Amino acid sequence: MKYFILNQASRLLFPALLILSLIVLYRGHNLPGGGFIGGLLAATAFILVGLGDSMERAKELLRIEPVKLMALGLLVAVVSGMPSLLRGAPFMTSEWLPGFALPLIGKVHLGTPLVFDVGVYMVVIGFALHTTFSLSELAYTEIEEHEE
Amino acid sequence: MNEYSLLLTLLLPLVGAVCLLLGHRSLALQRAGGIVFSSVTFALSLYLVYVVDQAEFVVIQVGDWQAPFGISLVADRFSAIMVAVSSFMGAAVALYALAEIDEARLKKFFFPLYLILLFGVNGAFLTGDLFNLYVWFEIMLIASFVLISMGGEKGELEGGLKYVCLNLLSSVMFLAGAGIIYGKTGTLNMADLAHNLSVAEDVNWVISSSMLLLVSFGLKAGIFPFFFWLPASYHTPPSAVSAVFAGLLTKVGVYALFRSYTLMFVPIFPEVQPLILVLAILTMVTGVFGAASHFDMRRILSFHIVSQIGYMILGLAFMTPLALAAAIFYLVHHIIVKTNLFLVSGVVIRLKGSCDLAKVGGLCRSAPWLAFLFFIPAFSLGGIPPLSGFWAKFALVKSGIEIESWWSVAAALLVGVLTLYSMTKIWGEAFWKQQPEGVGAGPLPNPVGRLSYMVAPIAVLAISTVAIGLFGEPLFNYAERAAAQLLSPHEYISAVLQPNTEVLP
Numbered sequence: 001m002k003y004f005i006l007n008q009a010s011r012l013l014f015p016a017l018l019i020l021s022l023i024v025l026y027r028g029h030n031l032p033g034g035g036f037i038g039g040l041l042a043a044t045a046f047i048l049v050g051l052g053d054s055m056e057r058a059k060e061l062l063r064i065e066p067v068k069l070m071a072l073g074l075l076v077a078v079v080s081g082m083p084s085l086l087r088g089a090p091f092m093t094s095e096w097l098p099g100f101a102l103p104l105i106g107k108v109h110l111g112t113p114l115v116f117d118v119g120v121y122m123v124v125i126g127f128a129l130h131t132t133f134s135l136s137e138l139a140y141t142e143i144e145e146h147e148e
Numbered sequence: 149m150n151e152y153s154l155l156l157t158l159l160l161p162l163v164g165a166v167c168l169l170l171g172h173r174s175l176a177l178q179r180a181g182g183i184v185f186s187s188v189t190f191a192l193s194l195y196l197v198y199v200v201d202q203a204e205f206v207v208i209q210v211g212d213w214q215a216p217f218g219i220s221l222v223a224d225r226f227s228a229i230m231v232a233v234s235s236f237m238g239a240a241v242a243l244y245a246l247a248e249i250d251e252a253r254l255k256k257f258f259f260p261l262y263l264i265l266l267f268g269v270n271g272a273f274l275t276g277d278l279f280n281l282y283v284w285f286e287i288m289l290i291a292s293f294v295l296i297s298m299g300g301e302k303g304e305l306e307g308g309l310k311y312v313c314l315n316l317l318s319s320v321m322f323l324a325g326a327g328i329i330y331g332k333t334g335t336l337n338m339a340d341l342a343h344n345l346s347v348a349e350d351v352n353w354v355i356s357s358s359m360l361l362l363v364s365f366g367l368k369a370g371i372f373p374f375f376f377w378l379p380a381s382y383h384t385p386p387s388a389v390s391a392v393f394a395g396l397l398t399k400v401g402v403y404a405l406f407r408s409y410t411l412m413f414v415p416i417f418p419e420v421q422p423l424i425l426v427l428a429i430l431t432m433v434t435g436v437f438g439a440a441s442h443f444d445m446r447r448i449l450s451f452h453i454v455s456q457i458g459y460m461i462l463g464l465a466f467m468t469p470l471a472l473a474a475a476i477f478y479l480v481h482h483i484i485v486k487t488n489l490f491l492v493s494g495v496v497i498r499l500k501g502s503c504d505l506a507k508v509g510g511l512c513r514s515a516p517w518l519a520f521l522f523f524i525p526a527f528s529l530g531g532i533p534p535l536s537g538f539w540a541k542f543a544l545v546k547s548g549i550e551i552e553s554w555w556s557v558a559a560a561l562l563v564g565v566l567t568l569y570s571m572t573k574i575w576g577e578a579f580w581k582q583q584p585e586g587v588g589a590g591p592l593p594n595p596v597g598r599l600s601y602m603v604a605p606i607a608v609l610a611i612s613t614v615a616i617g618l619f620g621e622p623l624f625n626y627a628e629r630a631a632a633q634l635l636s637p638h639e640y641i642s643a644v645l646q647p648n649t650e651v652l653p
Contacts (some may be wrong), residue, residue: 067169067172067257068169068170068172070169071165071166071167071169071170072166072170074162074165074166074169075163075166075170078159078162078163078166084212085152085155089212090151090208090209090210090211090212091151091155091208091210091211092210092211093211093212094211
């Protein structure tokens with residue numbers, strides 16, 4: 001059963017929540033936020049679509065299997081520790097690109113801690129959605145068994 | 149270059165888990181990946197042992213945050229040999245798992261979790277930070293929670309529940325102890341803690357938190373009186389899982405006890421020593437009596453884990469160079485032998501449908517090769533020369549005689565005899581007597597993989613037991629060097645802390 005208001009709202013909120021999650025992800029190095037919270041926000045965007053429309057639609061929007069997203073996230077996090085090894089510094093040492101200014105955003109710092117956060121972001125989305133999708137499948141099978 | 153060997157050994161299981169998650173549809177890839185990544189980790193860990201033996205210490209200050217502010221990864225000889233042995237077990241059991249872990253479990257991410265478990269175990273051996281040790285424990289535990297209850301059958305869930313509850317309790321104790329220490333000293337870096345405690349005027353306050361950690365690590369290691377969860381849960385999952393748990397997880401607790409009492413809690417050790425000695429003796433004795441009273445092969449073996457842990461803790465309680473070397477040698481010997489015995493019990497289940505000694509028999513006639521492969525680790529565990537267990541017990545008893553701790557020597561010898569008794573019981577019941585009529589379940593229907601995948605790792609582990617027994621001198625010399633390192637904690641402290649970054653509490 002689809003609720004009209006939730007359905008319509010989820011269409012609007014989905015991109016808004018994703019953008020918000022990216023903002024939270026980016027500011028997380030020095031301010032409250034970061035990969036974990038950003039990932040949770042992004043996962044809620046997909047879960048909202050899942051509730052307002054259907055879990056199948058949410059899966060389509062995600063495009064990649066949640067498990068693979070988790071794996072890729074872990075990989076990104078591990079790889080983010082590697083660049084410092086090239087110049088002989090210990091694993092996970094922060095490497096920063098020179099800062100530059102962009103309109104609207106202001107001064108931009110890009111570096112390996114952000115890459116690590118992106119990894120966490122992906123792992124959290126993957127984990128939250130894998131759990132949600134599995135639970136929703138379990139719920140549907142139970143309803144079907146009940147009806148039979 | 150030395151740092152890379154540490155880093156690669158640590159990270160490779162994680163990378164392996166990632167790769168297997170990415171290819172989780174292909175079961176062939178899961179199986180191949182599990183073996184390849186665990187074997188390469190083993191090869192790297194051997195190199196790490198070599199490197200650490202040359203360089204004494206290999207230290208990484210992660211993120212270039214110098215100790216005590218950042219997290220240090222430290223490999224000394226003791227942790228390097230532990231990593232090597234646990235990776236050895238990881239590789240051997242991965243091969244064994246081919247023949248035992250069914251498709252349903254593989255689809256539930258058996259191998260990624262298995263590699264994460266190895267990742268957690270190795271991390272716990274290599275970290276130099278108390279809170280980070282907690283994190284590694286959690287990584288290891290979360291993977292083990294899933295592995296122990298993966299089948300979803302009633303027995304497995306019951307065992308898993310006990311395991312989870314007790315381990316959560318232990319984690320709470322750990323956090324409380326670490327929290328008190330942090331509140332008092334303002335640091336969690338083990339080397340910095342050890343340094344601060346060694347120069348502090350009054351250290352008696354640390355007894356409370358050392359006791360919390362003793363309970364926490366004791367719960368994980370299964371020492372008296374905290375061992376009760378272990379025989380209640382280790383016999384439920386598939387043998388590959390219980391073998392790797394039996395070999396590795398309790399030893400992480402033992403390792404943590406060794407690390408804390410040879411490094412951080414050195415100033416208060418004389419006051420705690422009698423307690424640890426009594427606990428060690430009681431652990432040995434209760435474990436072996438528990439084993440004598442049981443009639444299921446895997447339960448007997450589980451109780452023997454407990455009693456053997458007592459020997460290792462006894463080495464810690466003696467705290468002489470010979471005793472620590474004997475305990476390290478004992479750890480290596482015990483991990484190999486105990487894993488092997490659990491693997492054998494898996495083959496018995498496969499051939500006879502059960503490992504309840506009342507229901508099996510006649511294996512000596514129907515599978516003489518298995519009888520031979522059981523004989524070696526079982527009698528090594530019992531301490532028969534020239535197998536590895538004899539030298540481990542011999543060195544430990546000798547060190548007990550040297551410091552004239554007669555009660556513990558008597559207990560160690562008595563427990564050795566009783567161990568031999570229950571190994572003989574398994575031998576007599578499962579292998580020697582006739583198959584009892586009408587109670588055997590027959591071989592397991594639809595075994596997963598070829599039997600040779602099970603036999604090969606058992607044979608390799610048996611050969612290494614014999615090899616350690618016959619040519620154990622290099623290993624014992626290494627253990628002595630490791631013990632010397634453990635007994636001079638200032639070397640560890642100065643290797644981790646750079647000279648100019650001393651911080652007052």
